[in-house]
Structure formats: structure tokens, C-alpha cells
Amino acid sequence: MPVNLKAPxxxxxxxxxxxxxxxxxxxxxxxxxxxxxVFLLDEGSHVAGVFTKNRFCAAPVQIxxxxxxxxxxxxxxxxxxTGNANAGTGADGLARAHATCDALAxxxxxxxxxxxxxxxxxxxEPLPVDRITAGxxxxxxxxxxxxxxxxxxxxxTTDTLPKAFSASATVAGKTVQVTxxxxxxxMIRPNMATMLSFLGTDAAISPxxxxxxxxxxxDQSFNRITIDGDTSxxxxxxxxxxxxxGNAPITDWNTADGQALMxxxxxxxxxxxxAIVRDGEGATxxxxxxxxxxxxxxxxxxxxxxxxxSPLVKTAFFASDPNLGRILAAVGYAxxxxxxxxxxxxxxxxxxxxxxxxxxxSYQEADGQRVMKQQEIVVRVQLxxxxxxxxxxxxxxSHDYVSINADYRS
Amino acid sequence: MPVNLKAPxxxxxxxxxxxxxxxxxxxxxxxxxxxxxVFLLDEGSHVAGVFTKNRFCAAPVQIxxxxxxxxxxxxxxxxxxTGNANAGTGADGLARAHATCDALAxxxxxxxxxxxxxxxxxxxEPLPVDRITAGxxxxxxxxxxxxxxxxxxxxxTTDTLPKAFSASATVAGKTVQVTxxxxxxxMIRPNMATMLSFLGTDAAISPxxxxxxxxxxxDQSFNRITIDGDTSxxxxxxxxxxxxxGNAPITDWNTADGQALMxxxxxxxxxxxxAIVRDGEGATxxxxxxxxxxxxxxxxxxxxxxxxxSPLVKTAFFASDPNLGRILAAVGYAxxxxxxxxxxxxxxxxxxxxxxxxxxxSYQEADGQRVMKQQEIVVRVQLxxxxxxxxxxxxxxSHDYVSINADYRS
Numbered sequence: 001m002p003v004n005l006k007a008p009x010x011x012x013x014x015x016x017x018x019x020x021x022x023x024x025x026x027x028x029x030x031x032x033x034x035x036x037x038v039f040l041l042d043e044g045s046h047v048a049g050v051f052t053k054n055r056f057c058a059a060p061v062q063i064x065x066x067x068x069x070x071x072x073x074x075x076x077x078x079x080x081x082t083g084n085a086n087a088g089t090g091a092d093g094l095a096r097a098h099a100t101c102d103a104l105a106x107x108x109x110x111x112x113x114x115x116x117x118x119x120x121x122x123x124x125e126p127l128p129v130d131r132i133t134a135g136x137x138x139x140x141x142x143x144x145x146x147x148x149x150x151x152x153x154x155x156x157t158t159d160t161l162p163k164a165f166s167a168s169a170t171v172a173g174k175t176v177q178v179t180x181x182x183x184x185x186x187m188i189r190p191n192m193a194t195m196l197s198f199l200g201t202d203a204a205i206s207p208x209x210x211x212x213x214x215x216x217x218x219d220q221s222f223n224r225i226t227i228d229g230d231t232s233x234x235x236x237x238x239x240x241x242x243x244x245x246g247n248a249p250i251t252d253w254n255t256a257d258g259q260a261l262m263x264x265x266x267x268x269x270x271x272x273x274x275a276i277v278r279d280g281e282g283a284t285x286x287x288x289x290x291x292x293x294x295x296x297x298x299x300x301x302x303x304x305x306x307x308x309x310s311p312l313v314k315t316a317f318f319a320s321d322p323n324l325g326r327i328l329a330a331v332g333y334a335x336x337x338x339x340x341x342x343x344x345x346x347x348x349x350x351x352x353x354x355x356x357x358x359x360x361x362s363y364q365e366a367d368g369q370r371v372m373k374q375q376e377i378v379v380r381v382q383l384x385x386x387x388x389x390x391x392x393x394x395x396x397x398s399h400d401y402v403s404i405n406a407d408y409r410s
Numbered sequence: 411m412p413v414n415l416k417a418p419x420x421x422x423x424x425x426x427x428x429x430x431x432x433x434x435x436x437x438x439x440x441x442x443x444x445x446x447x448v449f450l451l452d453e454g455s456h457v458a459g460v461f462t463k464n465r466f467c468a469a470p471v472q473i474x475x476x477x478x479x480x481x482x483x484x485x486x487x488x489x490x491x492t493g494n495a496n497a498g499t500g501a502d503g504l505a506r507a508h509a510t511c512d513a514l515a516x517x518x519x520x521x522x523x524x525x526x527x528x529x530x531x532x533x534x535e536p537l538p539v540d541r542i543t544a545g546x547x548x549x550x551x552x553x554x555x556x557x558x559x560x561x562x563x564x565x566x567t568t569d570t571l572p573k574a575f576s577a578s579a580t581v582a583g584k585t586v587q588v589t590x591x592x593x594x595x596x597m598i599r600p601n602m603a604t605m606l607s608f609l610g611t612d613a614a615i616s617p618x619x620x621x622x623x624x625x626x627x628x629d630q631s632f633n634r635i636t637i638d639g640d641t642s643x644x645x646x647x648x649x650x651x652x653x654x655x656g657n658a659p660i661t662d663w664n665t666a667d668g669q670a671l672m673x674x675x676x677x678x679x680x681x682x683x684x685a686i687v688r689d690g691e692g693a694t695x696x697x698x699x700x701x702x703x704x705x706x707x708x709x710x711x712x713x714x715x716x717x718x719x720s721p722l723v724k725t726a727f728f729a730s731d732p733n734l735g736r737i738l739a740a741v742g743y744a745x746x747x748x749x750x751x752x753x754x755x756x757x758x759x760x761x762x763x764x765x766x767x768x769x770x771x772s773y774q775e776a777d778g779q780r781v782m783k784q785q786e787i788v789v790r791v792q793l794x795x796x797x798x799x800x801x802x803x804x805x806x807x808s809h810d811y812v813s814i815n816a817d818y819r820s
Contacts, residue, residue, distance in 0.1 A: 054743045057751075088769065089768060124734060124735050311807075312815055319816035325532075325534050328498055328534075329642065332465040333464045337465075341498075342500065358502075397812065402728070402808065402809050402811075406726070406809075
């Protein structure tokens with residue numbers, strides 16, 4: 001059961017002028033599933049993306065990188081299939097991903113390099129490109145601005161709920177919309193799947209700001225979540241700005257307009273990222289880890305990930321066991337060579353559990369137990385060596401995680 | 411149930427001249443448990459050790475480092491208690507560990523700096539030093555050369571079996587003995603525990619070689635195992651050479667005598683390390699991961715640990731699911747930035763499952779399935795970029811792992 005997450009209501013999601021979305025059932029792997037989604041972008045849209053760092057990256061990721069390098073200001077379509085990740089498929093996989101782009105470009109009368117392909121599902125199986133291309137006309141025919149909720153459903157693999165959020169901002173007197181969808185945390189049954197997210201805004205943004213924007217947003221959202229530390233071969237996050245809201249293009253984020261728009265973009269990206277954790281495999285708790293007083297953000301991140309990835313810490317959360325030793329031990333082995341344990345402070349929500357690296361004399365286990373029983377928990381570690389900080393979001397490690405991932409591929 | 415591991419038989423363990431071992435029930439945490447063990451070393455023994463890199467290292471680890479820095483050629487006693495790790499205990503914990511050394515030194519009429527203290531058990535609780543010191547006279551009275559099996563039992567926490575092995579070698583015409591014990595993989599219920607290992611030999615070894623010897627042996631044994639990636643606050647490995655075998659002291663490992671002795675030492679250290687994995691929490695499989703053809707041993711290690719720590723890979727082993735994608739994905743995110751996926755070869759035992767980064771055309775899933783059902787599995791990855799290699803040992807991730815670690819501390 002997802003932790004404090006509900007399916008989006010279609011009416012709550014604002015269309016983004018310049019983006020139409022169509023979804024169809026192409027039978028990629030199973031019948032009667034929405035498994036091919038297309039985003040059709042008006043001319044004038046600018047696109048940026050960040051992609052998995054996994055060196056075993058999938059064929060579509062390689063093609064997205066190429067097409068964005070040359071055509072980021074003229075991308076006109078995005079095509080996403082579920083059921084097959086087209087990863088670990090070598091040269092043949094690249095050819096099949098190119099064939100998908102070619103087919104969609106032919107139907108839309110655009111260049112194949114104006115198409116970004118995405119795939120998620122089983123890996124090391126040949127992409128059934130014929131079924132995908134056969135489904136494209138129906139997907140195009142279905143295209144509507146109001147289909148964000150349908151798209152959130154169309155890109156699901158083993159997510160238990162679709163994930164979509166909207167926000168708006170006032171930029172130079174104009175209301176701009178931000179809407180996005182995401183799917184699937186980390187690596188998912190039946191094989192491994194993928195985090196995919198697509199975020200659109202009608203705001204006008206100077207094209208030079210776009211590549212850094214995708215990176216900035218990812219660093220504050222999708223790069224701050226972890227389910228199990230596994231990094232998929234297909235992870236992708238794409239931002240589309242259609243430039244149709246009529247605002248003067250943002251050229252600097254350090255302006256009132258820039259900050260208003262950035263806040264709306266960040267809000268949606270963070271909600272989409274957190275939704276992935278809330279729907280993490282077997283998750284029963286949503287945990288925010290805050291690491292403060294580091295010398296650098298990087299060392300704060302090391303500590304936060306050590307805590308978030310420790311199977312012992314994660315099972316303690318599952319058990320609602322205020323097992324402080326496990327958290328402190330993870331801090332200790334995070335990789336800060338000159339860490340002074342006598343400077344460490346640890347809080348569970350409002351409860352001050354450890355001070356100067358040892359148990360806080362006034363700490364009562366009943367207080368720790370109370371916090372650990374919550375569905376949402378904040379773990380705060382102070383390193384006492386500087387002023388940098390970071391935060392990330394994770395979930396617990398439950399019996400269901402093992403069951404889900406130990407099930408034989410279906 | 412441990413994987414292919416049996417309790418040692420006392421008669422199979424060779425005494426080491428110059429080492430006597432005594433064990434007692436001191437009631438450190440629970441009654442009727444062997445929980446305090448002393449090693450009494452004859453004058454002339456030389457000692458070296460390697461210790462946890464966790465910055466939250468326990469008080470006894472800090473004291474061991476100090477005492478070895480000044481007295482490695484005159485250590486006369488080792489004292490180990492279970493039931494309490496004396497970690498996360500600050501200045502008070504250091505004082506209590508010193509008090510243990512003082513008490514044992516007083517009874518043995520030696521200097522406190524000639525004692526090495528070790529603790530394992532719950533953390534962030536005050537060490538019950540009075541109970542430990544009260545038990546020391548009985549432990550000393552119990553001291554016998556033949557008590558290695560008893561010591562293996564005396565240092566157990568939640569290990570399901572004691573772990574002890576012997577080997578011998580002929581060095582300059584003399585038979586030398588090597589015997590060692592170990593306990594507890596990674597972090598263990600009820601809180602977190604510790605890997606401890608003590609290895610003794612009667613061989614004469616030049617004292618200058620000792621510190622590097624402990625490191626060399628650990629790098630080939632205990633530094634090649636992982637259960638869950640968690641590093642305890644107390645991990646310690648100690649080598650004692652009593653110099654009583656009558657051989658001319660080893661001054662160079664690159665001699666026939668040096669290599670014969672090193673082989674025996676390595677054999678025992680590796681068996682002790684592997685025994686920890688075989689008895690890992692919830693383990694049902696023993697997995698050897700071999701990474702070959704790397705540019706450096708370090709990058710091979712990155713890949714091996716990425717595979718060994720992936721919860722998805724580990725659950726696939728538990729499920730006997732030949733889920734190759736998970737292994738290849740772990741190779742991909744291990745951190746080799748310029749890894750070329752088209753060069754990767756993957757074998758499960760004798761089965762060649764992936765070639766040039768994709769599925770081997772001749773691979774049959776039934777063959778992968780056959781290997782995955784075994785209790786012992788070799789995973790071999792070839793990176794195709796050099797001639798370095800490494801190997802490590804790990805276990806699977808089972809429901810029992812979650813159950814054991816999610817149980818509330820008892």
C-alpha cells in the first residue's frame with residue numbers, strides 16, 4: 001500500500017498549452033493495457049532531459065541523448081512504451097528504437113531526430129517494435145491536452161498508482177502552468193524497471209537555461225530519492241517548455257519571475273519524486289533524511305545515502321524499532337574519513353535521541369518508539385563540521401519488498 | 411540455516427604453542443552464556459590487527475589501536491566480551507574499557523597497555539564492567555591451549571554456529587600451526603554486532619612483517635565478504651605469532667618458507683571469513699563473485715560490491731531466478747565512468763549467459779535456472795578492459811533477513 005498517496009483526479013491536472021497527449025493499448029507485452037503514450041509538442045517547444053548514469057543504459061536513452069544534443073529546440077514528439085525496456089539489447093536494440101522514431105516521424109511528417117523515445121519494462125528482450133508502431137496511429141488520434149492523468153496511467157509498469165501533479169505560478173502578470181507525471185521507483189518487478197518523469201510548462205524560458213534546468217530540478221527531486229540503491233538502465237527525466245504562456249522569456253532564475261516559476265517547477269518535480277518513494281516496492285513508511293552541518297553538500301549526501309541504503313536501518317523502520325545504533329553506525333561508515341563522532345547529534349522528528357555521538361541522557365525510548373510508529377518520519381543528523389546540508393527521501397525495507405523482488409518474473 | 415557449514419570439532423583444532431584460552435559465564439547481558447573469553451599470550455608473542463573503518467568505532471577499538479601502536483611486541487592478553495559492544499558510549503565507554511584492561515592486567519601482573527580489549531553486542535548501552543571484571547578470575551583459571559572451540563563459542567552473539575579452523579605448514583623443516591576463530595557477519599540482531607576474528611600461529615615471524623601481515627590477510631579474506639554492506643563499529647581482526655615453533659623467523663614472504671606459511675594463514679583466514687557469510691543472517695546461498703579483466707583491482711572491487719550489495723540481485727538469488735538484467739545493471743552503475751557495455755561477458759558457474767553486453771544467443775534459461783538453484787554459485791563478470799581481477803563472497807537476501815532484523819531488540 002502506498003504511503004499517503006492517492007491517484008490523481010484528471011480535473012485537478014492543468015493542461016499545458018502546446019502539449020497534447022495520446023495513449024493506446026498496443027499489446028507490447030500484455031493485452032488490454034495502456035502501454036504506448038505519445039506527447040505531441042507544438043513548434044517552438046524546447047526540451048531538456050537528464051538520464052541514467054548507468055553505463056548499461058538502454059538504447060532509447062542513447063538515442064534521446066543524441067537527439068537532444070542536436071534538436072533540443074525542435075523536438076516535436078515523445079513516445080513511451082511500457083512492457084519492454086529495450087536495454088541490454090545491443091545494436092539490434094538501437095535499430096529498433098530508431099525504427100520507432102522513424103515510424104512516428106513518418107506519421108507526423110517530422111524528422112526522426114525530432115522524436116524522443118522511452119521504454120520501460122523487461123530487459124534483454126527484443127523490443128516488439130512492430131506492435132508499437134502499429135499502435136502509433138491510435139495514440140496520435142487520441143491526443144488531447146487534457147490527457148495527463150491518462151498518460152500517468154499509460155506509463156505505469158508495476159506502480160500501484162499513477163502519479164501526476166500540477167502547479168501554477170504568476171510570471172510577469174501571466175499565469176503559467178506546470179504539470180508532470182512520473183512512474184516507478186528504482187528497479188521494479190518483473191525485472192527491473194525505471195524511473196520516468198515528464199514535466200511540461202507553457203512558460204516561456206530562454207532556451208539556454210533549459211539544459212541546466214533539467215539538471216537543477218532533478219538534483220532537487222529525483223536525485224534525492226532512493227528505494228534500494230539500484231539505478232536503472234532507463235531512468236529519464238524530461239522537461240518541456242512550450243513557450244505559449246505569453247510571458248517574457250525567463251532569462252535569469254534570480255528574479256522574482258524566475259523564482260516564482262522555479263518554485264512551481266520544483267514543487268511538481270518534488271511531489272512526483274516523493275510519489276515514487278511513497279509507492280516504493282513494499283513501502284510502509286515515508287522517510288525524510290536531513291543531514292546538516294556538513295562541510296560540503298557532497299559529504300552530507302554521502303551520510304544521507306548511507307542511512308537511506310542501510311538494510312539494517314530500513315528494516316528497523318519497517319519494525320518501528322528506534323534502533324539508533326544502526327543510524328549512527330551508518331553515519332560512521334558513510335565515508336567521511338575525518339568525521340568526529342563526538343560532534344554528532346541525531347533527531348527523530350522532534351525527539352533528540354543522540355548527542356555528542358552518544359545517547360542523549362534525557363532521551364526516553366518511548367519517545368523514539370512513538371516517532372518510529374508514524375507513517376512519515378524525519379531523521380535529522382547534525383555533523384557539527386560546517387554549514388552545508390542536504391535532504392533525501394526513502395522508504396523502509398519490508399517483507400513485501402523481498403516477496404515482490406523474489407517472485408519469479410511473470 | 412547456515413550454507414554448508416558445520417560446528418568445529420574440538421579435536422580438529424590444533425593448539426598453538428604460547429596461547430592459552432579461557433572462557434567463562436560472566437552474565438554480561440544474559441545468564442548462562444559463555445560471554446567472556448581471554449587469550450593469554452606467552453612472552454615473545456607479536457600481535458597485529460586491523461580494525462573497522464567506521465568513524466563511530468567503539469571504545470575498545472580505539473584502545474586496541476593505541477595499545478598496538480606502542481606494545482605490539484609485548485601484548486600478553488586479549489579479553490573479549492559479548493552482550494555489549496561498548497560503542498556510541500563516549501568518554502564513559504573509554505573509561506570502562508580501560509577499567510577492563512586494568513583489572514586483567516592486575517590479575518596477570520602485567521601493564522594495562524599489554525591488554526587488548528574487544529566487545530560485541532548491543533550498542534549505546536553502558537558496558538557492565540563490574541560483571542566482566544568479576545568474571546576474569548574464572549576465565550583465567552579456565553585457560554588451556556586446547557580451548558579454541560570453546561572460544562569460538564564464547565565470542566558468538568547471534569551466530570548460529572561457532573566458527574574455527576586450523577591449518578599447518580612446514581617451515582624450514584618445522585611444522586607450524588595456524589588456528590583461528592571468527593564470529594558474526596556484518597551487523598546482527600539484537601542491535602548490530604560485529605565481525606571479530608582472532609588468528610594464532612606458533613610460527614616465528616619477524617615483527618616488522620606483522621602489521622602488514624594483518625592487512626594482507628584481511629584484504630584476502632574479511633575484506634572480501636559482505637552480507638548487507640553495513641560496517642560495524644567494532645569489526646576487528648587480530649593475528650598473534652607466538653614465535654615458539656622453532657623455525658628461523660620469516661623475514662620475507664617471497665621465499666618457499668614464507669609462501670608455505672602464508673598459504674596456511676590465508677587458508678584459515680579465508681575459511682573463517684567465508685564461514686561468516688555461510689552463517690549470514692537469513693542466508694540460503696553462498697555466492698562467489700569474480701570480476702576479471704578490469705584495468706585495476708579497485709574497479710573490479712567496485713563492480714563486485716555493486717553486485718553483492720544490490721538488493722535486487724540478492725533477492726533474485728534467494729528466488730533462484732536467473733535474472734541477468736539485475737546483475738548487468740549493477741555492473742553498469744558500479745561507478746566505472748567509461749565502462750563499455752559491449753565488452754561485458756557474464757557467466758553463472760559454467761553457463762555463459764551474456765556476451766558483448768547482451769544475452770548470449772546460445773544461452774538457455776533452463777541452464778541459468780539450474781545454476782541458480784544451487785546452494786553455491788559463482789558469478790563471473792569479464793569487463794574486457796584489462797588484466798586485473800578480484801573476488802568476494804556474499805549471500806542472498808531472504809525473508810529471514812528481514813525477519814531477523816525487523817524483530818524488536820530482545
